[in-house]
Amino acid sequence: MTHTWTTDPARLLRVDDGFALDRIDADGHPGFDGHKADGHRLLAEREERLDELQERLYADSHVGDGKDAVLLVLQAMDTAGKGGVVRHVVGRVDPQGIALAAFKAPTEEELAHDFLWRVEKQLPEPGMIGVFDRSHYEDVLIARVHALADPEEIERRYGAIVDFERRIVASGTRIVKVMLHISPDEQKDRLMQRLERPDKYWKYNPGDVDERLRWDDYMAAYQAVFERTSTPDAPWYVVPANRKWYARLAVQELLIDALEDIDPRWPAADFDVEAEKKRLAAT
Amino acid sequence: MTHTWTTDPARLLRVDDGFALDRIDADGHPGFDGHKADGHRLLAEREERLDELQERLYADSHVGDGKDAVLLVLQAMDTAGKGGVVRHVVGRVDPQGIALAAFKAPTEEELAHDFLWRVEKQLPEPGMIGVFDRSHYEDVLIARVHALADPEEIERRYGAIVDFERRIVASGTRIVKVMLHISPDEQKDRLMQRLERPDKYWKYNPGDVDERLRWDDYMAAYQAVFERTSTPDAPWYVVPANRKWYARLAVQELLIDALEDIDPRWPAADFDVEAEKKRLAAT
Numbered sequence: 186m187t188h189t190w191t192t193d194p195a196r197l198l199r200v201d202d203g204f205a206l207d208r209i210d211a212d213g214h215p216g217f218d219g220h221k222a223d224g225h226r227l228l229a230e231r232e233e234r235l236d237e238l239q240e241r242l243y244a245d246s247h248v249g250d251g252k253d254a255v256l257l258v259l260q261a262m263d264t265a266g267k268g269g270v271v272r273h274v275v276g277r278v279d280p281q282g283i284a285l286a287a288f289k290a291p292t293e294e295e296l297a298h299d300f301l302w303r304v305e306k307q308l309p310e311p312g313m314i315g316v317f318d319r320s321h322y323e324d325v326l327i328a329r330v331h332a333l334a335d336p337e338e339i340e341r342r343y344g345a346i347v348d349f350e351r352r353i354v355a356s357g358t359r360i361v362k363v364m365l366h367i368s369p370d371e372q373k374d375r376l377m378q379r380l381e382r383p384d385k386y387w388k389y390n391p392g393d394v395d396e397r398l399r400w401d402d403y404m405a406a407y408q409a410v411f412e413r414t415s416t417p418d419a420p421w422y423v424v425p426a427n428r429k430w431y432a433r434l435a436v437q438e439l440l441i442d443a444l445e446d447i448d449p450r451w452p453a454a455d456f457d458v459e460a461e462k463k464r465l466a467a468t
Numbered sequence: 469m470t471h472t473w474t475t476d477p478a479r480l481l482r483v484d485d486g487f488a489l490d491r492i493d494a495d496g497h498p499g500f501d502g503h504k505a506d507g508h509r510l511l512a513e514r515e516e517r518l519d520e521l522q523e524r525l526y527a528d529s530h531v532g533d534g535k536d537a538v539l540l541v542l543q544a545m546d547t548a549g550k551g552g553v554v555r556h557v558v559g560r561v562d563p564q565g566i567a568l569a570a571f572k573a574p575t576e577e578e579l580a581h582d583f584l585w586r587v588e589k590q591l592p593e594p595g596m597i598g599v600f601d602r603s604h605y606e607d608v609l610i611a612r613v614h615a616l617a618d619p620e621e622i623e624r625r626y627g628a629i630v631d632f633e634r635r636i637v638a639s640g641t642r643i644v645k646v647m648l649h650i651s652p653d654e655q656k657d658r659l660m661q662r663l664e665r666p667d668k669y670w671k672y673n674p675g676d677v678d679e680r681l682r683w684d685d686y687m688a689a690y691q692a693v694f695e696r697t698s699t700p701d702a703p704w705y706v707v708p709a710n711r712k713w714y715a716r717l718a719v720q721e722l723l724i725d726a727l728e729d730i731d732p733r734w735p736a737a738d739f740d741v742e743a744e745k746k747r748l749a750a751t
Contacts, residue, residue: 244670268564276563279555281570281601285563318564373748380745386737387527394747454669462663464677465656 187226188219194435195442200411200421206404211368213425217434224430231437232277238444239278239314241451246312249452252357254309255443257436258317260326261365262403263393264375265426266433267318270365274437275316284309287318300324300342301349308353314440315358321346322362325410330402343413350419359443360419363436364407365426369400470509471502477718478725483694483704489687494651496708500717507713514720515560521727522561522597524734529595532735535640537592538726540719541600543609544648545686546676547658548709549716550601553648557720558599567592570601583607583625584632591636597723598641604629605645608693613685626696633702642726643702646719647690648709652683 197215217224245251257275259267275283286307295303301321309315325342328334334342350360367375376393379385396403415421422439426432480498500507528534540558542550558566569590578586584604592598608625611617617625633643650658659676662668679686698704705722709715 248670268562271564272562276559279551280559280563280566280568281551281554283563287564373751376748377745380741380748383737384734386741387531387735389737389739389744391739391744391747394744394751397748397751451667452670454666454672456672456674458663458669461672461674461677462660464674465659465663465680468656468677468680 187230188217188223189227190216190438191218192216193442194424194438195422198422198424198435198439200415200423204411204415204423206366206408206411206423209366209423209425211366211371211425211427214428214431215425217431221428221430224428224434228273228430228434228437231434231441235274235437235441235444236278238441238449239282241449242314242444242447243279243282243312245449245452246310248455249450251449251452252311253447253449254311254313254315254358255440255447256309256315256317256353256358256360257440258320258322258360258362259365260320260322260363260407261426262367262372262400263396264372264379265365265367266429267365269429270363270433270436271316271318274433274440275314278314282312282314284313284315285318286315288320288323299345301345304349309358311357321349322410322414325414326403326406329406329409330399343410346414347416350414350416354418359446361439361443362415362419362421363439364411364421364423365432366423367426369397371427372397470513471500471506472510473499473721474501475499476725477707477721478705481705481707481718481722483698483706487694487698487706489649489691489694489706492649492706492708494649494654494708494710497711497714498708500714504711504713507711507717511556511713511717511720514717514724518557518720518724518727519561521724521732522565524732525597525727525730526562526565526595528732528735529593531738532733534732534735535594536730536732537594537596537598537641538723538730539592539598539600539636539641539643540723541603541605541643541645542648543603543605543646543690544709545650545655545683546679547655547662548648548650549712550648552712553646553716553719554599554601557716557723558597561597565595565597567596567598568601569598571603571606582628584628587632592641594640604632605693605697608697609686609689612689612692613682626693629697630699633697633699637701642729644722644726645698645702645704646722647694647704647706648715649706650709652680654710655680 194216242253259270261267271285291303304321325339329339354360379389411421424432424435477499525536542553544550554568574586587604608622612622637643662672694704707715707718
């Protein structure tokens with residue numbers, strides 16, 4: 186028998202009032218009582234559902250009049266597995282329906298604008314699943330930890346983000362905000378692996394260790410983000426990520442939930458099907 | 469035993485002097501003497517090779533000093549399987565290393581510029597595999613068939629394309645130009661299937677039948693494209709595509725060939741590996 190979700194992870198992992206990041210077990214697998222192999226099996230099984238929903242969403246917006254889209258925001262400490270989620274969850278649907286945006290340190294031009302300027306330009310079009318690999322949240326995370334902005338500006342940004350996301354949601358985009366949560370020990374192991382394999386050196390950056398030394402500051406910045414920006418319209422989900430298989434399975438299910446909430450339908454033919462069959466047959 | 473290529477498809481499928489499209493058998497599977505199941509098996513096996521090469525290319529350009537990229541140009545009559553190639557060949561590598569661009573009928577703004585203006589903007593960055601789903605070749609295909617431009621302008625465009633591609637190749641991008649070649653009967657079957665399934669209606673457009681009636685004009689336009697724009701730097705490949713499995717297998721191998729020609733290496737560490745291990749261990 187295939188193990189399946191015992192409780193919808195959207196309910197278990199959502200950040201609600203009273204949430205405390207330091208009470209989350211990064212080793213956990215809430216809502217799923219199987220093991221790694223069971224998780225891989227379910228991930229493969231659920232691909233089909235995600236795939237069909239994605240295609241319906243795309244179809245409905247491209248020839249129908251659907252205005253909906255999905256935006257997956259991925260935030261995490263280094264090595265937590267954002268890339269693996271992109272690859273093994275998002276990467277299993279049709280690439281033509283996916284819009285990836287990776288946000289690095291802002292350029293001079295980007296810095297000359299409000300912090301949301303570059304983000305707005307990358308919002309997914311109707312019918313698309315957009316994925317932000319890091320996001321506008323860096324402007325209240327690294328910006329806070331490294332004091333790249335005044336405390337008053339950080340305060341302003343929380344409110345600006347809530348307003349921005351409310352507008353996006355009102356336009357028909359479901360926002361799924363995910364923090365992949367690993368433990369410091371797990372990060373240490375993963376960084377060490379990168380140092381042990383020449384084909385992984387390119388993923389290692391000495392700056393990763395510097396950031397690691399500010400772990401507690403980052404966790405405090407995340408906690409503030411959750412308190413200030415987890416809203417009913419655009420809640421945060423904290424996904425335990427020490428087990429890669431669980432994190433992928435959970436994000437897959439969060440995406441399926443968002444798409445089921447949209448419930449996109451195959452668009453009806455805007456032509457006369459029988460007449461077209463005759464026309465085609467005559468060629 | 470796994471069936472494998474008996475001859476490199478890059479050699480068999482390349483458009484050289486004397487090429488005649490009307491002598492190509494769309495049902496064929498040159499260079500591969502297995503059946504459908506064998507083709508699927510080899511496609512799955514070769515994914516690993518394509519995957520590693522793509523990651524090396526990406527790594528070398530993102531932390532190394534690699535300037536190389538790959539550009540896959542896909543052209544075909546409707547239903548020939550461009551989407552399937554994107555999904556089942558390109559879609560099997562890390563989505564973060566792929567840049568898709570679909571070229572539809574040009575907008576007003578695009579029409580106000582030279583036909584290559586919108587194409588230039590979509591060229592892949594170093595380290596990326598770019599995919600053009602249709603391309604600047606529409607400007608000498610549909611434009612010729614529907615007389616959207618004067619014959620003199622079409623003539624000018626062949627030369628402009630050759631110059632443009634020479635410049636792209638000189639900058640470090642391998643261009644793999646593929647025409648997926650189906651027969652008119654195969655297209656008829658595939659279009660009819662779309663009319664028989666409500667979940668496929670959205671892929672059907674009555675205009676497809678109108679274009680179909682101009683099949684011979686399109687084939688003549690393709691023949692002219694091959695004669696004028698298949699160059700040693702950026703040759704065309706005509707891939708028999710009545711068998712979807714063969715077309716995917718062949719494009720996969722053409723991509724592998726292009727990447728092997730680049731031969732990207734894992735970048736060396738630009739930090740002291742042993743010192744970093746000690747730093748990390750101390751955290």
